[in-house]
Amino acid sequence: MKITSTAFVKSSFSEQDWPRVGLPEVAFLGRSNVGKSSLINSLLGVKGLARTSSTPGRTQALNFFLINRRFHFVDLPGYGYARVPRAIRESWGEIVTTYLAKRESLVLSIQIVDSRHDPSKLDLQLREWLTAYGKPHLTVATKSDKLSQNELRKSIGRAREILGASASGGEVVAYSAVTGYGRERVWRAIEEAITVSHSPS
Numbered sequence: 001m002k003i004t005s006t007a008f009v010k011s012s013f014s015e016q017d018w019p020r021v022g023l024p025e026v027a028f029l030g031r032s033n034v035g036k037s038s039l040i041n042s043l044l045g046v047k048g049l050a051r052t053s054s055t056p057g058r059t060q061a062l063n064f065f066l067i068n069r070r071f072h073f074v075d076l077p078g079y080g081y082a083r084v085p086r087a088i089r090e091s092w093g094e095i096v097t098t099y100l101a102k103r104e105s106l107v108l109s110i111q112i113v114d115s116r117h118d119p120s121k122l123d124l125q126l127r128e129w130l131t132a133y134g135k136p137h138l139t140v141a142t143k144s145d146k147l148s149q150n151e152l153r154k155s156i157g158r159a160r161e162i163l164g165a166s167a168s169g170g171e172v173v174a175y176s177a178v179t180g181y182g183r184e185r186v187w188r189a190i191e192e193a194i195t196v197s198h199s200p201s
């Protein structure tokens with residue numbers, strides 16, 4: 001997809017705060033520090049639109065970005081960071097699951113995992129939740145630049161095995177925000193999700 005414009009819309013801490021427009025939305029979710037914000041910047045070919053950090057838990061709100069004036073990317077807070085106090089962890093769950101469950105314009109959830117490690121229990125739980133709710137989703141295994149081709153092939157195979165088959169998508173795609181590896185495939189999935197959401201039924 002040709003990117004003609006990107007803009008930060010807002011950070012939302014509660015449902016009342018979500019943008020009202022009904023543009024299709026693609027959400028990015030995964031463990032803290034896994035590379036969600038980097039994936040967004042890399043897909044868009046921009047630096048620093050979504051804030052990245054080597055400190056886990058940097059993104060605490062839902063951050064909305066407007067792309068080509070046509071659809072939204074939503075950078076969700078990361079889960080599973082142990083040093084975050086329990087109260088915040090619980091509010092994370094509520095903020096994110098409320099968004100995922102209620103947002104009608106959500107057309108695709110992109111779950112990001114680290115290609116160097118097996119998907120965690122939380123990754124699996126989230127995936128099961130998305131499947132149970134019939135939410136179209138895709139898994140992106142990022143930081144693939146840190147692995148050899150051979151290691152990567154094995155790790156993608158493992159991730160597919162652990163996450164299992166899913167009725168609402170759930171393909172596992174290798175990615176690198178450093179080299180742009182996997183970019184085409186992820187964009188194809190996004191375009192398809194956006195187009196499907198806009199075709200007359």
Ligand SMILES: Nc1nc2c(ncn2[C@@H]2O[C@H](COP(=O)(O)OP(=O)(O)OP(=O)(O)O)[C@@H](O)[C@H]2O)c(=O)[nH]1
Pocket residue numbers: 030031032033034035036037038039051052053054055056057058059077078079142143144145146175176177178
């Ligand atoms: N080598 C490599 N490093 C990456 C890649 N993607 C992200 N990183 C690094 O991983 C760290 C975390 O990236 P972020 O994009 O901030 O991660 P996040 O998931 O948005 O983190 P939170 O918002 O804190 O949950 C940063 O130091 C990035 O530079 C990648 O594909 N390859």
Ligand SMILES: [Mg+2]
Pocket residue numbers: 036037038051052053058059075
């Ligand atoms: Mg982030």
